[in-house]
Amino acid sequence: MTKRTIIPIGPYHALQEEPEFFKLHVEGEKVVGLEIELGYNHRGIEKLSESKHYDQTIFLVERICGICSTSHPIACVQAIEDAGDIEVPERALYIRSLIGELERIHSHMLWLGLAGHFLGFNTIWMWAWRYREDVLDVFELITGNRNHYAMMKAGGVRRDIKSEDIPAIKKMIGNLVKPLTLFKNAVVDDPVIHARTKGVGTLTAQQIIDYAALGPTARASGVLIDVRRDHPHAAYGLVDWDVIVAQNGDVFDKAVVRILEMFESLKIIDQCLEKLKTVTGPIDSNPREIKPGEGVGHYEAPRGEVFHYIRSDGTNRPARHKVRAPSFMNIVTDREAVIGQTVSDATIILAAVDPCYCCTERMAAIDVNSGKKTFTSADMIRLSQAKTEQVKKQLGAPGPQIKLL
DSSP, X not given: OOOEEEEEEOSSOTTOSSOOEEEEEEETTEEEEEEEEOOTTOOOHHHHHTTSOHHHHHHHHTTSOSTTTTHHHHHHHHHHHHHHTOOOOHHHHHHHHHHHHHHXXXXXXXXXXXXXXXXXXXXXXXXXXXXXXXXXXXHHHHHSOSSOOOOEETTEESOOOOGGGHHHHHHXXXXXXXXXXXXXXXXXXXXXXXXXXXXXXXXXXHHHHHHTOOHHHHHTTTOOOOHHHHSOOTTTTTSOOOOOOOSXXXXXXXXXXXXXXXHHHHHHHHHHHHHHHHOOSOSBOOOOOOOSEEEEEEEEETTEEEEEEEEEOSSSSEEEEEEEOHHHHHGGGHHHHSTTSBHHHHHHHHHHTOOOTGGGOOOOOBOTTTOOBSOXXXXXXXXXXXXXXXXXXXXOSOOOOOOOO
16 A cells, blocks of 8 residues: 655745745645645735725735735725625726726736646746736836836726827737737647647636636636626626636646636726727725725636725724635635646646735634634734744754854
């Protein structure tokens, strides 16, 4: 009988940009079990939000994830608008969708480059990240920033798009068709990519439903869900586009879905730019207060639905702010996807859901009998400091001190 062993991946690993801990239970080269430990990035975003006024909160949630730095703000402002019954001008809706789709291309290109790197296909990595720069140039032209675009606000957007900039933006976007076609052909034609990704990390439609997975992870398994279509918001109900769905649920189809989604994003962006030529008027309804109530905002981020809940007590700050990011739902599907696969394929499968570990940050200690929290924030700080002292003792006395000149 083959001996079962554990291979740890993380919390710090070359494959992972952020710390999370995966324990692969293996027999030989075959993965027979997986343990997932989350919560190494608890930054207290939801609690911090309660101490910020609404405008500051939008900037705060923009920093939950660098790659989804407009997805969280869109969901957040929609939650505020829902709570305060705030109208948004039509022109602002087109700008929101335009910025959101640019971010989708940016995010999918980043994932595609990393996927090529993990497979040892570094040419795709360099190509994808080279042309991703062109998307960031468009962001810089429109917003002044290459990341963290600071465009969203309750009631609209912060900056308009000048009519004289539209031809330049359309030209820059049009130049992306050729490289995206290059990526599509590379994935479709390359036998090495097929060998490494087809039939690897397969998730069935029923498994997707059981785990409530989201975004390209779900659509690659034939589950037709997309918040942009199912709950139209911004300008998604005003333009023509298609939801991309595949059927096999493996790593290959996850790549195909993301590549084809970028073509749909180009269609949406082009239509939004055309609409901005004729839809005039304000970009902000300039709300002055948020009345007491509750609001929900959700948006189809590049990884799937991001969800924000806001409760207002009539002051200028949220009384409660709840965030649920798609990676929190998608990462747990790895428990199914890696079983039966080889160790060499496991790391590719873990990356296939495009995980954002900072988005999954949460920490709570609840007494299941009383339903009350068992630790306060002060308790958590005290326990953390005690753990640090314990580790210091285990490591022994510090080595010789080096004086810096």
